[in-house]
Amino acid sequence: MPRSTLSVAIITLNEEANLARTLASVHFADEVVVVDSGSTDRTSEIAKSFGAKVFTEPWKGFAKQKNSAIEKCVGTWVLSLDADEELTVELQREIGQMLEVDPQALPQIDGYRLRLRHVFLGRWMRHGGYYPDFKLRLFRRMTSSGAVCFTDRPVHESVQIAGGVETMKNDFLHHGYPDLNIYLEHMNRYSSLGGQIVAAKGKVSRSWVAFCWNVALVPILTFVWNFGFRLGFLDGREGLLLHLYHSAYISWKYAKAWQIGSHAGDT
Incomplete structure (x- = not known):
């Protein structure tokens, strides 16, 4: 065969x-x-x-x-x-x-x-x-x-x-x-790339309400959902750090998309 x-x-x-x-x-x-x-x-x-x-x-x-x-x-x-x-x-x-x-x-x-x-x-x-x-x-x-x-x-x-x-x-x-330095460096780089994708879709948080929702509230709600309701806390200190910094990544992504949109509006 x-x-x-x-x-x-x-x-x-x-x-x-x-x-x-x-x-x-x-x-x-x-x-x-x-x-x-x-x-x-x-x-x-x-x-x-x-x-x-x-x-x-x-x-x-x-x-x-x-x-x-x-x-x-x-x-x-x-x-x-x-x-x-x-x-x-x-x-x-x-x-x-x-x-x-x-x-x-x-x-x-x-x-x-x-x-x-x-x-x-x-x-x-x-x-x-x-x-x-x-x-x-x-x-x-x-x-x-x-x-x-x-x-x-x-x-x-x-x-x-x-x-x-x-x-x-x-x-x-x-x-x-394996360590936080590598993770944070990757999240910074990936949030820049993710921001480009979000901006290309036109989601640049032009209004104050959209900016607060995407940059602040969505990351907070994501952390509460994953760390709390989806039991991320059972993974100990490592779980806390992962979910906390993943939420920060979401904030950075939308903030960078907003920045891209703001610069595009200046040209």
Whole structure:
């Protein structure tokens, strides 16, 4: 019985602290494609030591960079991972079992959602809406509708698939925020990108009421909902910090959208 092949697509920039863990968790893949955007550390060396195909390209944005990695893959299935993510042993086995099934037996399935487990300051965030966080990351490279790719947007890019999608039972982990400095730097950068998206939609809080609602009240209500009603407090101090700073991210995003709109009005 024929076995489906698996390609893993990863984009990197100075990920020597994370990449070996990620690559070790996909040891069963038929190929690993790494598109690096100019790392100055040992990222490329680590990738090559695991047998990955490494390409160096200028940064084009999250979606375009990931799509470039996907375009270089040749497997029947593509698993798109970030360099700070890791498959659990259980998910490795589950994906391996799927690959052993005759490809003709699953013609209606073009993708799988995976259950993302966020690890914040070393603690698994089990509550507050953070788990399970379903991500469509495993998909056929080619479907009846053509090649699969990420939607082109500044941040929070996602895969769109016209065919059938199912959900796998096991988790993969996100180790993106081992300390607060990294988290706050990321939230500052992502809120700038998110502000651009909001401003492009015309939601720039021109009125005083809209400004207060988006910049102050929405973040407060989000914190109360997730930390209180969705039991985020059960994740301890780490949960408090995560929800508090996530609410700040929302405020920054709308404030930056307002700033973009204000500058546009001056021109």
